Amino acid sequence: MSPVRNAPVAPRAGTGGPAQDGAGRGVTLILPGPISHDGTAYRIFKPYGQLASALCAHFDRVTVCTHVLTAEHPAFGGSDPLLDPRVQVEPLPSPPAGSPGVARSLAHHLRSSLAVVRRIRQWDVVYAFVPSYPGAVAYTVNRLFFHRPAAVYLANDWEEITPYTFRWGGGVRGLLFGPYRVLLTRWERWMMRSTRLGLTAGRALLDKYGGEGRPIYETAPILEMKPSDMVRREDTCLQSPVRLLYVGTLNPRKGVPVLLDALRALVDEGRQVTLDVVGDGPDRAELQERVRAMGLGDRVAFHGFVAAGPELFAFYRRADLFVLPTYSEGFPRVLYEAMGHSLPVVASAVSGIPFLLQDGRHGLLVPPGDPAALAAAMRRVMDDGALRRGLIREGFALVGPIVARDPASQFAELCRRHLGPAAEAA
Incomplete structure (x- = not known):
């Protein structure tokens, strides 16, 4: 078991008083990650940390679930800002260093998927960030088996970025790239057409998936700039x-x-x-x-x-x-x-x-x-x-x-509208 798994998680959100509008629920963000842990504290990409912190005003508990890197990992992000101590962390296994082969990559994704599955029962609202395997797996398993209230945030078009995210060349690319791209394209389409709440980064993705009877919204951008x-x-x-x-x-x-x-x-x-x-x-x-x-x-x-x-x-x-x-x-x-x-x-x-x-x-x-x-x-x-x-x-x-727009307030309002008690039977 890695040191990160044994590290104490941050205190639960809401300990200073009740959340304003989270209906007594917690929200778990399944992020593309990774975040870093230096042995005492977590560090996170600033826009994601800013969103998680802002959501503490709207939910009783805010949790981040993603891959965690220790200081020994080559990709450790020691310069990222500290994660708000009110935000809880559910760590997933560190990604393999360097340029792993297909077998090592598949093994890593399998371990991460199993870790997500073990945790879903404890989550109130699932907020899955895609394109990312943890987010897509969490949404899919939840949709098929656990039926927790869930939202999908689509940050980019998986079909468009697959030529750049497929890591292998030569014969492996010739053999696997086509099926890989088709699988991810169909997976993304299914998620956006089955979700009870979808948010997209940018108008192009909204136009691609909106208008099909599902609540799809363009998200307020997650910005550091005020x-x-x-x-x-x-x-x-x-x-x-x-x-x-x-x-x-x-x-x-x-x-x-x-x-x-x-x-x-x-x-x-x-x-x-x-x-x-x-x-x-x-x-x-x-x-x-x-x-x-x-x-x-x-x-x-x-x-x-x-x-x-x-x-x-x-x-x-x-x-x-x-x-x-x-x-x-x-x-x-x-x-x-x-x-x-x-x-x-x-x-x-x-x-x-x-x-x-x-x-x-x-x-x-x-x-x-x-x-x-x-x-x-x-x-x-x-x-x-x-x-x-x-x-x-x-x-x-x-x-x-x-x-001037606030993505945390927007998400909390959309949760009340589409993932509240009235939507539980949807």
Whole structure:
């Protein structure tokens, strides 16, 4: 048994008084994770921790169930913020380190699934985050056997991201990728069409699954940024060099190589531009080597992971133009943050992005995987002051009301409406 399993869990929520509107119930968030445990306390990705903490005002008990990493694990996140001590933790086994083969991965998923099944009877309301295997397994087993009130939060389209989440190449990919993608696509569709309450990240997923007689809602985004953090500026790109900014995970789905190719094109035509890359991930070393090979070492700075909050917001405030060359998203949190800091945005026209951002009004949208189109859009923003100021103004106005929304209050209200006593027989 791992040390994490034996660690004392945090006190139950609600010990300081009754929950405001949780009807005496607890809620368990089955998160993609992982979270970290340093031997004394849990650390969690800040938006998830923020949501769990806010839910303590609405439910008697709040529990997080996800994979837990100890300090010995290579992916240990010691820089993540502490989890609110009111939130209880139900740990799942740590994922295998490195690049496990198919057999080790399947064994890990089986152990995690069995751990989830053993716990479901103790949960009042199940809030399953997908795409993730713990969330999908928890929802499925509960739906088929235990019938606890349950909601699904769909953060991204499993069908779209499978080319980037399937880890194996060669013959294994040729043999298994097709069935893998079909299975996950059908699994996601079944969950969203059978759930008593579904929430989606972004309008594209809402349009895909809404309107079929099930209560599906676009969730209020889980943001660290508050209205008081927003910064109003009239214009950017007035300095030399112009500072480009990318914030996000460094993995194939995010399209950072496309951004580097576009940057190379701008540099080749004599433009004074630099790029700050904020984030970490499995592709970091490869991207850094690519930058050296392209002769961009003096133009690109890799800053690693920066926790959401003042330190991250300082990057937005120093930047002139935000660029997101992604291949797939629900709706990325970083776009809210960029527009809330008065940055003009250039982003891929994929998934939920075009449903919120009107091309030419709130940002410039380009096809994914097209360095020439990306460079042309960045060039246009830098050269056209009237366009740039309009993007800044309209983006800021769009984000203001969204930032003010509270995802915890929204979820609690939807639980009362769809998962309360009147819905128990559904």
